[in-house]
Amino acid sequence: MEAALKQLRAPAEATLQRASAFGAAFGIGIATYIALSAAAGDAPACIDGSHGCLTVAESSYSHLLGINVAVFGIAGYAVLLVVAMMRGDAARLTGFALGLIGFGFSVYLTYLELFAIDAICQWCVASAIVMTVVFAINTTRMMRYVGTET
Amino acid sequence: MQLGSAAAFLAIVVVAVLIVISQSQTEGGDTNLEDVGLVNHELRGIPQEGLALGRAAPVKLVEFGDLQCPSCRAVAEDAMPGLIDSRVRNGSARLEFRNFVIIGDESTPAGAAAIAAGMQGHGWNFIELFYRNQGTENSGYVTDEFLTSLAKSAGVPDIARWNRDRRSNDAIAQVERSTEEADGLGFDGTPSFAVESPGTKGLEPLGFLSSTGDLEAAVDKAR
Numbered sequence: 001m002e003a004a005l006k007q008l009r010a011p012a013e014a015t016l017q018r019a020s021a022f023g024a025a026f027g028i029g030i031a032t033y034i035a036l037s038a039a040a041g042d043a044p045a046c047i048d049g050s051h052g053c054l055t056v057a058e059s060s061y062s063h064l065l066g067i068n069v070a071v072f073g074i075a076g077y078a079v080l081l082v083v084a085m086m087r088g089d090a091a092r093l094t095g096f097a098l099g100l101i102g103f104g105f106s107v108y109l110t111y112l113e114l115f116a117i118d119a120i121c122q123w124c125v126a127s128a129i130v131m132t133v134v135f136a137i138n139t140t141r142m143m144r145y146v147g148t149e150t
Numbered sequence: 151m152q153l154g155s156a157a158a159f160l161a162i163v164v165v166a167v168l169i170v171i172s173q174s175q176t177e178g179g180d181t182n183l184e185d186v187g188l189v190n191h192e193l194r195g196i197p198q199e200g201l202a203l204g205r206a207a208p209v210k211l212v213e214f215g216d217l218q219c220p221s222c223r224a225v226a227e228d229a230m231p232g233l234i235d236s237r238v239r240n241g242s243a244r245l246e247f248r249n250f251v252i253i254g255d256e257s258t259p260a261g262a263a264a265i266a267a268g269m270q271g272h273g274w275n276f277i278e279l280f281y282r283n284q285g286t287e288n289s290g291y292v293t294d295e296f297l298t299s300l301a302k303s304a305g306v307p308d309i310a311r312w313n314r315d316r317r318s319n320d321a322i323a324q325v326e327r328s329t330e331e332a333d334g335l336g337f338d339g340t341p342s343f344a345v346e347s348p349g350t351k352g353l354e355p356l357g358f359l360s361s362t363g364d365l366e367a368a369v370d371k372a373r
Contacts, residue, residue, distance in 0.1 A: 043187075051187035051188055051191055052187070054187040054190060054191055055186050055187030058186060058187065058190050058303070058305060059186065059303070060302045060303070064168065064171060064172055065171060089153070093153055093154065093157045094157075096157055096158070096161075097157040097158070097160055097161040098161070100157075100158060100161035100162070101161045101164050101165055101168075104161065104162065104165035105165055105168055105169075108165070108168075108169050108172070119187060142154055142157075143154065146153060146154060
Protein backbone atom coordinates (compact mmCIF):
# COMPACT_ATOMS: atom_id res chain seq x y z
CA MET A 1 0.00 0.00 0.00
CA GLU A 2 2.75 2.38 0.99
CA ALA A 3 4.61 1.55 -2.16
CA ALA A 4 1.49 2.22 -4.17
CA LEU A 5 1.03 5.62 -2.52
CA LYS A 6 4.63 6.51 -3.25
CA GLN A 7 3.97 5.55 -6.83
CA LEU A 8 0.98 7.91 -6.87
CA ARG A 9 2.98 10.74 -5.33
CA ALA A 10 5.79 10.39 -7.78
CA PRO A 11 4.79 9.07 -11.18
CA ALA A 12 7.59 7.87 -13.38
CA GLU A 13 9.13 10.71 -15.33
CA ALA A 14 8.32 8.99 -18.59
CA THR A 15 4.65 8.98 -17.57
CA LEU A 16 4.77 12.68 -16.79
CA GLN A 17 6.47 13.34 -20.12
CA ARG A 18 3.82 11.41 -22.02
CA ALA A 19 1.01 13.22 -20.18
CA SER A 20 2.62 16.60 -20.83
CA ALA A 21 3.15 15.76 -24.49
CA PHE A 22 -0.47 14.68 -24.83
CA GLY A 23 -1.71 17.88 -23.15
CA ALA A 24 0.56 20.07 -25.27
CA ALA A 25 -0.62 18.36 -28.47
CA PHE A 26 -4.22 18.86 -27.38
CA GLY A 27 -3.45 22.51 -26.66
CA ILE A 28 -1.90 22.95 -30.10
CA GLY A 29 -5.13 21.65 -31.60
CA ILE A 30 -7.28 24.14 -29.68
CA ALA A 31 -4.99 27.12 -30.30
CA THR A 32 -4.68 26.24 -33.98
CA TYR A 33 -8.44 26.15 -34.37
CA ILE A 34 -8.76 29.59 -32.73
CA ALA A 35 -5.92 31.03 -34.85
CA LEU A 36 -7.27 29.60 -38.11
CA SER A 37 -10.74 30.94 -37.36
CA ALA A 38 -9.26 34.40 -36.79
CA ALA A 39 -7.15 34.16 -39.95
CA ALA A 40 -10.30 33.39 -41.90
CA GLY A 41 -11.89 36.55 -40.50
CA ASP A 42 -14.21 34.53 -38.35
CA ALA A 43 -14.41 33.44 -34.74
CA PRO A 44 -14.44 29.98 -33.16
CA ALA A 45 -17.93 28.56 -32.98
CA CYS A 46 -19.25 28.60 -29.42
CA ILE A 47 -20.85 25.25 -28.76
CA ASP A 48 -24.01 26.76 -27.24
CA GLY A 49 -24.41 29.14 -30.18
CA SER A 50 -23.69 32.19 -28.01
CA HIS A 51 -21.68 35.19 -29.18
CA GLY A 52 -19.04 34.82 -26.48
CA CYS A 53 -16.33 33.46 -28.77
CA LEU A 54 -16.99 36.22 -31.31
CA THR A 55 -16.93 38.91 -28.65
CA VAL A 56 -13.62 37.67 -27.25
CA ALA A 57 -12.10 37.17 -30.71
CA GLU A 58 -12.98 40.72 -31.71
CA SER A 59 -11.90 42.39 -28.50
CA SER A 60 -8.70 44.43 -28.46
CA TYR A 61 -7.22 41.86 -26.07
CA SER A 62 -7.23 39.14 -28.72
CA HIS A 63 -3.96 40.47 -30.15
CA LEU A 64 -0.58 41.12 -28.59
CA LEU A 65 1.83 43.28 -30.56
CA GLY A 66 -0.42 42.78 -33.56
CA ILE A 67 -0.27 39.01 -33.35
CA ASN A 68 -3.25 36.88 -32.40
CA VAL A 69 -2.83 35.54 -28.88
CA ALA A 70 -3.66 32.05 -30.16
CA VAL A 71 -0.45 32.11 -32.22
CA PHE A 72 1.53 32.61 -29.01
CA GLY A 73 -0.45 29.68 -27.63
CA ILE A 74 0.55 27.46 -30.55
CA ALA A 75 4.21 28.41 -30.10
CA GLY A 76 4.10 27.83 -26.34
CA TYR A 77 2.41 24.45 -26.64
CA ALA A 78 4.84 23.44 -29.41
CA VAL A 79 7.85 24.14 -27.20
CA LEU A 80 6.15 22.32 -24.31
CA LEU A 81 5.63 19.36 -26.62
CA VAL A 82 9.31 19.36 -27.58
CA VAL A 83 10.60 19.61 -24.00
CA ALA A 84 8.17 16.89 -22.95
CA MET A 85 10.03 14.57 -25.29
CA MET A 86 13.47 15.65 -24.07
CA ARG A 87 15.42 14.48 -21.08
CA GLY A 88 17.58 16.30 -18.58
CA ASP A 89 17.32 19.24 -16.22
CA ALA A 90 17.25 21.85 -18.99
CA ALA A 91 14.08 20.27 -20.40
CA ARG A 92 12.53 19.94 -16.91
CA LEU A 93 13.22 23.57 -16.03
CA THR A 94 12.15 24.87 -19.44
CA GLY A 95 8.93 22.89 -19.24
CA PHE A 96 8.22 24.27 -15.78
CA ALA A 97 9.02 27.89 -16.74
CA LEU A 98 6.97 27.74 -19.95
CA GLY A 99 4.13 26.02 -18.15
CA LEU A 100 4.15 28.78 -15.53
CA ILE A 101 4.15 31.48 -18.22
CA GLY A 102 1.27 29.76 -20.01
CA PHE A 103 -0.64 29.25 -16.78
CA GLY A 104 -0.08 32.85 -15.63
CA PHE A 105 -1.14 34.30 -18.95
CA SER A 106 -4.16 31.98 -19.10
CA VAL A 107 -5.27 33.23 -15.68
CA TYR A 108 -4.89 36.80 -16.94
CA LEU A 109 -6.89 36.08 -20.12
CA THR A 110 -9.64 34.35 -18.15
CA TYR A 111 -9.78 37.34 -15.81
CA LEU A 112 -10.17 39.61 -18.86
CA GLU A 113 -13.00 37.46 -20.21
CA LEU A 114 -14.85 37.60 -16.92
CA PHE A 115 -14.28 41.19 -15.86
CA ALA A 116 -13.13 43.26 -18.86
CA ILE A 117 -14.55 41.75 -22.05
CA ASP A 118 -17.61 40.41 -20.25
CA ALA A 119 -17.85 37.33 -22.44
CA ILE A 120 -16.64 33.78 -22.22
CA CYS A 121 -15.05 31.92 -25.11
CA GLN A 122 -15.33 28.21 -24.45
CA TRP A 123 -12.27 27.44 -26.57
CA CYS A 124 -10.15 29.86 -24.58
CA VAL A 125 -11.38 28.33 -21.33
CA ALA A 126 -10.58 24.85 -22.69
CA SER A 127 -7.06 26.01 -23.53
CA ALA A 128 -6.67 27.55 -20.06
CA ILE A 129 -7.67 24.24 -18.45
CA VAL A 130 -5.26 22.28 -20.64
CA MET A 131 -2.46 24.74 -19.85
CA THR A 132 -3.17 24.42 -16.13
CA VAL A 133 -2.91 20.64 -16.33
CA VAL A 134 0.30 20.83 -18.38
CA PHE A 135 1.74 23.29 -15.86
CA ALA A 136 0.87 20.97 -12.96
CA ILE A 137 2.53 18.05 -14.73
CA ASN A 138 5.68 20.03 -15.50
CA THR A 139 5.82 21.37 -11.94
CA THR A 140 5.68 17.80 -10.62
CA ARG A 141 8.37 16.76 -13.07
CA MET A 142 10.61 19.64 -12.09
CA MET A 143 10.16 19.22 -8.33
CA ARG A 144 10.56 15.50 -8.37
CA TYR A 145 13.23 14.94 -10.98
CA VAL A 146 15.53 18.00 -11.28
CA GLY A 147 18.95 16.97 -10.10
CA THR A 148 18.32 13.30 -10.73
CA GLU A 149 19.95 11.30 -13.44
CA THR A 150 18.08 10.93 -16.68
CA MET B 151 15.72 23.79 -6.33
CA GLN B 152 17.55 27.11 -6.75
CA LEU B 153 17.32 26.59 -10.47
CA GLY B 154 13.60 25.98 -10.10
CA SER B 155 13.20 29.25 -8.20
CA ALA B 156 15.13 31.10 -10.87
CA ALA B 157 12.94 29.57 -13.58
CA ALA B 158 9.81 30.54 -11.65
CA PHE B 159 11.09 34.11 -11.21
CA LEU B 160 11.90 34.37 -14.90
CA ALA B 161 8.47 33.03 -15.85
CA ILE B 162 6.70 35.50 -13.56
CA VAL B 163 8.68 38.36 -15.08
CA VAL B 164 7.69 37.22 -18.58
CA VAL B 165 4.00 37.01 -17.62
CA ALA B 166 4.19 40.48 -16.05
CA VAL B 167 5.73 41.89 -19.23
CA LEU B 168 3.03 40.25 -21.37
CA ILE B 169 0.31 41.72 -19.17
CA VAL B 170 1.86 45.19 -19.30
CA ILE B 171 2.04 45.00 -23.11
CA SER B 172 -1.54 43.77 -23.30
CA GLN B 173 -2.82 46.54 -21.03
CA SER B 174 -0.84 49.26 -22.80
CA GLN B 175 -2.46 48.26 -26.10
CA THR B 176 -5.92 48.92 -24.73
CA GLU B 177 -5.21 52.12 -22.85
CA GLY B 178 -7.90 54.70 -23.36
CA GLY B 179 -10.58 52.16 -24.08
CA ASP B 180 -13.59 51.30 -22.00
CA THR B 181 -13.71 47.58 -22.47
CA ASN B 182 -17.15 47.13 -20.97
CA LEU B 183 -19.01 47.90 -24.16
CA GLU B 184 -22.32 46.19 -24.74
CA ASP B 185 -23.21 44.00 -27.70
CA VAL B 186 -19.85 44.08 -29.50
CA GLY B 187 -20.19 40.49 -30.67
CA LEU B 188 -23.85 40.92 -31.52
CA VAL B 189 -23.26 43.98 -33.71
CA ASN B 190 -20.25 42.57 -35.50
CA HIS B 191 -22.15 39.33 -36.09
CA GLU B 192 -25.17 41.21 -37.44
CA LEU B 193 -23.03 43.07 -39.98
CA ARG B 194 -20.62 40.30 -40.86
CA GLY B 195 -20.22 39.76 -44.58
CA ILE B 196 -22.16 42.86 -45.65
CA PRO B 197 -20.05 45.28 -47.69
CA GLN B 198 -19.64 48.81 -46.34
CA GLU B 199 -18.61 51.94 -48.14
CA GLY B 200 -18.39 55.13 -46.16
CA LEU B 201 -21.56 55.15 -44.09
CA ALA B 202 -23.42 52.98 -46.61
CA LEU B 203 -24.27 49.40 -45.73
CA GLY B 204 -24.82 46.83 -48.45
CA ARG B 205 -23.88 46.62 -52.07
CA ALA B 206 -25.25 49.02 -54.67
CA ALA B 207 -29.00 48.42 -54.90
CA PRO B 208 -31.96 49.94 -56.72
CA VAL B 209 -33.31 51.27 -53.44
CA LYS B 210 -31.32 53.45 -51.09
CA LEU B 211 -32.81 54.00 -47.64
CA VAL B 212 -31.20 56.86 -45.75
CA GLU B 213 -31.39 57.23 -41.99
CA PHE B 214 -30.90 60.75 -40.75
CA GLY B 215 -29.89 60.06 -37.17
CA ASP B 216 -28.21 61.56 -34.16
CA LEU B 217 -25.92 59.12 -32.42
CA GLN B 218 -26.98 60.49 -29.05
CA CYS B 219 -30.69 60.03 -29.78
CA PRO B 220 -32.48 57.38 -27.68
CA SER B 221 -35.19 56.85 -30.34
CA CYS B 222 -32.47 56.09 -32.88
CA ARG B 223 -31.08 53.57 -30.45
CA ALA B 224 -34.49 51.92 -30.12
CA VAL B 225 -34.85 51.68 -33.90
CA ALA B 226 -31.29 50.35 -34.21
CA GLU B 227 -31.99 47.63 -31.68
CA ASP B 228 -35.56 46.72 -32.56
CA ALA B 229 -36.12 47.44 -36.25
CA MET B 230 -32.80 47.56 -38.09
CA PRO B 231 -31.63 43.97 -37.51
CA GLY B 232 -34.75 42.65 -39.26
CA LEU B 233 -34.39 45.06 -42.17
CA ILE B 234 -30.71 44.27 -42.58
CA ASP B 235 -31.46 40.56 -42.66
CA SER B 236 -34.40 40.76 -45.04
CA ARG B 237 -33.53 43.59 -47.43
CA VAL B 238 -29.89 44.63 -47.12
CA ARG B 239 -28.07 41.33 -46.87
CA ASN B 240 -29.72 40.07 -50.06
CA GLY B 241 -28.98 43.28 -51.97
CA SER B 242 -32.57 44.55 -52.29
CA ALA B 243 -31.68 47.81 -50.60
CA ARG B 244 -28.71 49.78 -49.43
CA LEU B 245 -28.79 51.56 -46.09
CA GLU B 246 -27.05 54.83 -45.56
CA PHE B 247 -26.52 56.79 -42.36
CA ARG B 248 -26.31 60.55 -42.39
CA ASN B 249 -25.74 62.67 -39.30
CA PHE B 250 -28.59 64.90 -38.25
CA VAL B 251 -27.37 66.76 -35.17
CA ILE B 252 -30.27 67.75 -32.96
CA ILE B 253 -29.31 66.60 -29.46
CA GLY B 254 -26.29 68.78 -28.78
CA ASP B 255 -22.63 69.55 -29.19
CA GLU B 256 -21.43 66.06 -28.37
CA SER B 257 -23.28 64.69 -31.39
CA THR B 258 -20.89 66.40 -33.80
CA PRO B 259 -17.64 64.69 -32.71
CA ALA B 260 -19.60 61.46 -32.45
CA GLY B 261 -20.85 61.81 -36.01
CA ALA B 262 -17.39 62.75 -37.27
CA ALA B 263 -15.97 59.67 -35.55
CA ALA B 264 -18.54 57.53 -37.36
CA ILE B 265 -17.55 59.10 -40.69
CA ALA B 266 -13.89 58.39 -39.93
CA ALA B 267 -14.72 54.78 -39.10
CA GLY B 268 -16.61 54.61 -42.39
CA MET B 269 -13.47 55.67 -44.23
CA GLN B 270 -11.95 52.39 -43.07
CA GLY B 271 -15.00 50.27 -43.87
CA HIS B 272 -16.35 49.99 -40.32
CA GLY B 273 -18.81 52.86 -40.17
CA TRP B 274 -21.89 50.79 -39.47
CA ASN B 275 -20.17 48.74 -36.81
CA PHE B 276 -19.29 52.03 -35.12
CA ILE B 277 -22.80 53.47 -35.46
CA GLU B 278 -24.53 50.37 -34.17
CA LEU B 279 -22.10 50.06 -31.28
CA PHE B 280 -22.52 53.73 -30.41
CA TYR B 281 -26.28 53.37 -30.26
CA ARG B 282 -26.04 50.33 -28.02
CA ASN B 283 -23.66 52.06 -25.64
CA GLN B 284 -25.25 55.48 -25.49
CA GLY B 285 -24.97 57.50 -22.31
CA THR B 286 -27.23 60.25 -21.06
CA GLU B 287 -27.59 62.98 -23.66
CA ASN B 288 -24.88 65.66 -23.46
CA SER B 289 -23.63 64.33 -20.15
CA GLY B 290 -20.01 64.47 -21.26
CA TYR B 291 -19.75 60.76 -22.02
CA VAL B 292 -18.61 61.29 -25.63
CA THR B 293 -14.96 61.39 -24.65
CA ASP B 294 -11.91 60.44 -26.68
CA GLU B 295 -11.68 57.29 -24.55
CA PHE B 296 -15.27 56.32 -25.27
CA LEU B 297 -14.95 56.95 -29.00
CA THR B 298 -11.63 55.11 -29.18
CA SER B 299 -13.08 52.16 -27.37
CA LEU B 300 -15.98 52.06 -29.85
CA ALA B 301 -13.62 52.33 -32.83
CA LYS B 302 -11.45 49.49 -31.58
CA SER B 303 -14.44 47.29 -30.87
CA ALA B 304 -15.93 48.19 -34.25
CA GLY B 305 -12.79 46.77 -35.83
CA VAL B 306 -11.32 50.02 -37.19
CA PRO B 307 -7.85 48.81 -38.19
CA ASP B 308 -5.85 52.05 -38.12
CA ILE B 309 -6.72 54.03 -35.00
CA ALA B 310 -4.10 56.73 -35.64
CA ARG B 311 -5.59 57.42 -39.08
CA TRP B 312 -9.10 57.31 -37.61
CA ASN B 313 -8.06 59.92 -35.02
CA ARG B 314 -6.74 62.21 -37.75
CA ASP B 315 -9.83 61.71 -39.91
CA ARG B 316 -12.39 62.30 -37.17
CA ARG B 317 -10.74 65.57 -36.17
CA SER B 318 -10.44 66.81 -39.73
CA ASN B 319 -12.38 69.80 -40.97
CA ASP B 320 -13.77 67.60 -43.72
CA ALA B 321 -15.47 65.19 -41.30
CA ILE B 322 -16.97 68.02 -39.25
CA ALA B 323 -18.15 69.72 -42.45
CA GLN B 324 -19.83 66.50 -43.57
CA VAL B 325 -21.77 66.36 -40.30
CA GLU B 326 -22.88 69.96 -40.77
CA ARG B 327 -23.83 69.40 -44.43
CA SER B 328 -25.99 66.37 -43.71
CA THR B 329 -27.68 68.22 -40.84
CA GLU B 330 -28.53 71.04 -43.24
CA GLU B 331 -29.75 68.47 -45.75
CA ALA B 332 -32.08 66.95 -43.14
CA ASP B 333 -33.40 70.41 -42.32
CA GLY B 334 -33.94 70.98 -46.03
CA LEU B 335 -35.99 67.80 -46.29
CA GLY B 336 -38.25 69.15 -43.55
CA PHE B 337 -37.21 66.74 -40.82
CA ASP B 338 -37.48 67.89 -37.23
CA GLY B 339 -36.69 64.72 -35.32
CA THR B 340 -34.53 61.63 -35.38
CA PRO B 341 -34.42 59.08 -36.75
CA SER B 342 -35.98 60.32 -39.95
CA PHE B 343 -35.84 58.27 -43.11
CA ALA B 344 -35.70 59.10 -46.79
CA VAL B 345 -35.66 56.83 -49.79
CA GLU B 346 -34.15 57.06 -53.23
CA SER B 347 -34.86 54.76 -56.15
CA PRO B 348 -35.28 54.99 -59.93
CA GLY B 349 -38.91 55.88 -59.27
CA THR B 350 -38.21 58.87 -57.01
CA LYS B 351 -36.91 62.30 -57.79
CA GLY B 352 -33.83 62.28 -55.62
CA LEU B 353 -34.27 61.70 -51.92
CA GLU B 354 -37.92 61.38 -50.97
CA PRO B 355 -38.61 62.08 -47.29
CA LEU B 356 -40.47 59.37 -45.41
CA GLY B 357 -40.25 60.70 -41.86
CA PHE B 358 -40.11 58.64 -38.71
CA LEU B 359 -40.30 54.86 -39.14
CA SER B 360 -39.89 52.66 -36.12
CA SER B 361 -40.56 49.05 -37.01
CA THR B 362 -38.98 46.49 -39.30
CA GLY B 363 -42.31 46.16 -41.08
CA ASP B 364 -42.54 49.88 -41.79
CA LEU B 365 -38.97 50.00 -43.07
CA GLU B 366 -39.47 46.93 -45.26
CA ALA B 367 -42.70 48.38 -46.65
CA ALA B 368 -40.88 51.62 -47.53
CA VAL B 369 -38.19 49.69 -49.38
CA ASP B 370 -40.71 47.48 -51.19
CA LYS B 371 -42.83 50.45 -52.22
CA ALA B 372 -39.80 52.24 -53.68
CA ARG B 373 -38.73 49.27 -55.79
